[in-house]
Amino acid sequence: MPSSAESLNTLDISRFLTGQSTPTQDRALAAAFVQLAKEVGFFYVEGYESVVPQELVDEVFHHNERFFDLPLEKKNELAYTSSKANRGYLSFGREQASLSKDPDQIGAEREAAKDQKETFEIGNDVDPVYPEHWPREEDLPGFKETMTRFYVLLDELHLRLMSLLAISLDLAPDFFLPQIDGRNHCLRLLHYPPVPRSGSNNRIGAHTDFGTTTILFQDDTGGLEIESPSGAFIPVVPKPRTFILNFGDILSRWSNDELKSTVHRAVLPDLRDSEDADGLTKTRRSVAFFCNPNPDAIISCLPGFEGPSGKAKYEPVVAGEYYAQMLEAEIGA
Numbered sequence: 514m515p516s517s518a519e520s521l522n523t524l525d526i527s528r529f530l531t532g533q534s535t536p537t538q539d540r541a542l543a544a545a546f547v548q549l550a551k552e553v554g555f556f557y558v559e560g561y562e563s564v565v566p567q568e569l570v571d572e573v574f575h576h577n578e579r580f581f582d583l584p585l586e587k588k589n590e591l592a593y594t595s596s597k598a599n600r601g602y603l604s605f606g607r608e609q610a611s612l613s614k615d616p617d618q619i620g621a622e623r624e625a626a627k628d629q630k631e632t633f634e635i636g637n638d639v640d641p642v643y644p645e646h647w648p649r650e651e652d653l654p655g656f657k658e659t660m661t662r663f664y665v666l667l668d669e670l671h672l673r674l675m676s677l678l679a680i681s682l683d684l685a686p687d688f689f690l691p692q693i694d695g696r697n698h699c700l701r702l703l704h705y706p707p708v709p710r711s712g713s714n715n716r717i718g719a720h721t722d723f724g725t726t727t728i729l730f731q732d733d734t735g736g737l738e739i740e741s742p743s744g745a746f747i748p749v750v751p752k753p754r755t756f757i758l759n760f761g762d763i764l765s766r767w768s769n770d771e772l773k774s775t776v777h778r779a780v781l782p783d784l785r786d787s788e789d790a791d792g793l794t795k796t797r798r799s800v801a802f803f804c805n806p807n808p809d810a811i812i813s814c815l816p817g818f819e820g821p822s823g824k825a826k827y828e829p830v831v832a833g834e835y836y837a838q839m840l841e842a843e844i845g846a
């Protein structure tokens with residue numbers, strides 16, 4: 514685990530994505546990927562543009578701004594209805610990110626230091642049960658088209674990242690495919706508005722993510738932090754043309770806790786001379802893609818992760834049921 518942000522590693526996946534690397538180079542990249550997943554659980558990734566063009570990432574951030582600038586009534590028309598659907602607008606205070614799974618405890622944390630954020634969640638747009646909460650085209654021209662394109666390309670990126678994990682385990686690159694090919698992911702736009710520095714420092718409370726991996730793009734404001742084993746929080750400073758990759762609880766469970774689902778949070782950014790004249794912090798925006806297995810995937814200890822005892826720590830679990838429980842605790846039914 515690094516002691517400072519500068520030492521968080523960066524993996525370049527460009528040659529792997531474009532098929533220019535040799536199998537030996539792919540194995541070396543896969544080994545580095547898994548080592549970082551085991552030791553830190555958080556790193557920067559560069560060289561993704563052959564799959565996800567940077568102009569598209571910029572366009573998504575532009576839409577993030579336009580979306581949250583909509584009048585509150587418009588956003589409320591798109592309100593998040595249930596954690597089962599997991600789609601729509603989550604207004605300030607609705608979700609409290611937490612390490613606890615106990616609704617009373619989470620409620621107490623919300624009272625003490627509410628998450629100062631609003632978010633918009635987008636699913637796979639072809640779900641037969643839960644329709645998407647798209648804004649009207651006349652309100653946000655191009656929004657749906659951009660987000661749909663981004664979602665599909667990030668799904669592709671997730672499949673490639675999981676194939677690196679398979680390669681590192683000496684499994685066929687498509688080993689995970691039958692359990693992750695259902696596009697069961699959540700694309701989340703986040704907006705942390707300016708708030709007075711005199712209040713709570715919390716933007717999103719300390720938590721782990723739930724799924725396989727999270728692909729996270731952040732603007733240049735700063736404030737994201739990860740917890741080191743000593744309990745100290747380390748800043749993850751913004752780095753242009755990278756995303757941050759971290760691992761979620763399901764992958765951690767799948768790997769018998771070998772791959773780390775690292776605790777992280779966002780706090781108010783450091784004070785800079787050029788801002789804060791009005792006593793308010795700078796706005797922060799980020800875009801997270803929470804990758805999940807298919808809802809019916811059975812998560813039981815992967816080959817190669819049984820450890821010296823040869824025993825799995827956890828009973829098998831159905832991915833969709835596990836995920837639903839986690840979401841319900843943080844957001845409510």
Ligand SMILES: O=C(O)CCC(=O)C(=O)O
Nearest residue numbers: 703717731737779799801
């Ligand atoms: O905004 C960020 O950088 C982190 C967001 C996050 O951790 C989450 O939504 O789970």
Ligand SMILES: [Fe+2]
Nearest residue numbers: 720721722777
């Ligand atoms: Fe998170």
